[in-house]
Amino acid sequence: MNHPALFDAFPALAQRLARAPLLEGPTPLQPLAQASQSLGVEVWVKRDDLSSTVYGGNKPRKLEFILGRALAEGRRELVTMGAMGTNHGLATTIHGQRLGLTTSLELFPQPLTSVVLRNIKLFQHFGARINLSPTMERAFLRFRYWQRLRRPGACFIPAGGSSPLGAVGYVSAGLELAGQLAAGQGPRPQAVFVAAGTLGSQAGLRLGLLLAGQDIPVIGVAVVPLAAANAKAALNLARRTLALLRAADPSVPELTLAAEDFVIDPGQLGPGYGQPTPAALAAMDLLSRQEGLSLEPTYTAKAFAGLCAWAQERPGQGPLLFWHTYNSARLDHLADQVDPAGLPEALRKYFLAQ
Numbered sequence: 323m324n325h326p327a328l329f330d331a332f333p334a335l336a337q338r339l340a341r342a343p344l345l346e347g348p349t350p351l352q353p354l355a356q357a358s359q360s361l362g363v364e365v366w367v368k369r370d371d372l373s374s375t376v377y378g379g380n381k382p383r384k385l386e387f388i389l390g391r392a393l394a395e396g397r398r399e400l401v402t403m404g405a406m407g408t409n410h411g412l413a414t415t416i417h418g419q420r421l422g423l424t425t426s427l428e429l430f431p432q433p434l435t436s437v438v439l440r441n442i443k444l445f446q447h448f449g450a451r452i453n454l455s456p457t458m459e460r461a462f463l464r465f466r467y468w469q470r471l472r473r474p475g476a477c478f479i480p481a482g483g484s485s486p487l488g489a490v491g492y493v494s495a496g497l498e499l500a501g502q503l504a505a506g507q508g509p510r511p512q513a514v515f516v517a518a519g520t521l522g523s524q525a526g527l528r529l530g531l532l533l534a535g536q537d538i539p540v541i542g543v544a545v546v547p548l549a550a551a552n553a554k555a556a557l558n559l560a561r562r563t564l565a566l567l568r569a570a571d572p573s574v575p576e577l578t579l580a581a582e583d584f585v586i587d588p589g590q591l592g593p594g595y596g597q598p599t600p601a602a603l604a605a606m607d608l609l610s611r612q613e614g615l616s617l618e619p620t621y622t623a624k625a626f627a628g629l630c631a632w633a634q635e636r637p638g639q640g641p642l643l644f645w646h647t648y649n650s651a652r653l654d655h656l657a658d659q660v661d662p663a664g665l666p667e668a669l670r671k672y673f674l675a676q
């Protein structure tokens with residue numbers, strides 16, 4: 323069983339924070355030799371896509387702590403929200419099911435991609451209860467409505483799992499990276515690039531690196547409008563996460579965090595959330611051809627496109643580290659078994675034209 327780097331750094335937290343072990347060990351840190359040659363700078367990847375062979379990517383890190391607390395509190399049901407193809411919703415459904423928890427998803431429409439359609443089928447396969455609202459605002463209102471009713475058996479998880487408790491998983495990830503660098507498993511990067519949506523990954527990572535004494539910039543490549551993904555919001559989440567950790571273990575140092583700690587790259591969003599861009603598709607193609615790594619166009623391709631643009635603007639300034647946040651466990655065969663006729667009516671229509 324994997325022991326989180328957070329508990330190595332602050333052993334008292336192991337007694338204070340409930341955890342459902344989902345990760346299968348520290349994720350590998352690997353050089354990207356071909357991509358480095360193409361980009362003219364040393365590039366490495368942190369393989370969080372391999373965080374779990376059940377369903378990996380960035381979500382299991384957050385869910386370890388969220389589901390750990392849900393179980394400790396005796397909850398039976400998980401309720402969360404997101405766009406129609408939410409990876410967070412899928413990760414919650416899959417890992418929740420393995421722990422005996424059912425999941426209800428409050429969804430809203432997003433641009434259709436093959437990943438989105440596949441995820442919808444997987445919600446069905448893994449037994450999620452689904453409701454599709456016409457807009458994000460309506461989905462959020464429904465989520466809040468259920469939350470206000472305070473059903474005692476239900477655990478409400480914000481979009482992306484980016485509560486302070488979820489971000490704790492990425493504090494541990496930052497400490498894990500620092501440990502790998504200290505052990506000589508890779509060079510100290512000039513900057514880390516990660517997709518920035520609900521910001522739990524970026525905020526937690528930066529905080530974890532700072533707690534390890536590593537002042538390494540973490541560039542959050544915005545995949546949602548800046549009204550949501552911005553430095554102030556990341557700072558706020560990081561502060562609340564640090565407060566949670568310090569309340570659980572006062573030996574966690576009180577860091578002075580500032581908005582400058584959370585650099586947001588606004589340059590890759592394109593027309594909007596979930597809308598593929600030429601730069602993202604080129605980044606996807608490059609990593610697939612040269613390194614055999616699969617990205618998707620909504621998050622990871624835009625994050626890697628941000629790294630490519632950075633490398634172009636600052637020739638030779640490396641090494642750079644790409645944080646791979648998309649699950650790479652194969653689930654297509656399970657999606658293929660799902661008959662869309664069994665989906666809720668509001669979702670069925672998306673499959674009629676296929």
Ligand SMILES: Cc1ncc(COP(=O)(O)O)c(C=O)c1O
Binds near residue numbers: 379518521622
């Ligand atoms: C594959 C992938 N990468 C990155 C992110 C963004 O992470 P965060 O919401 O912590 O900013 C998400 C969020 O849903 C995701 O699904």
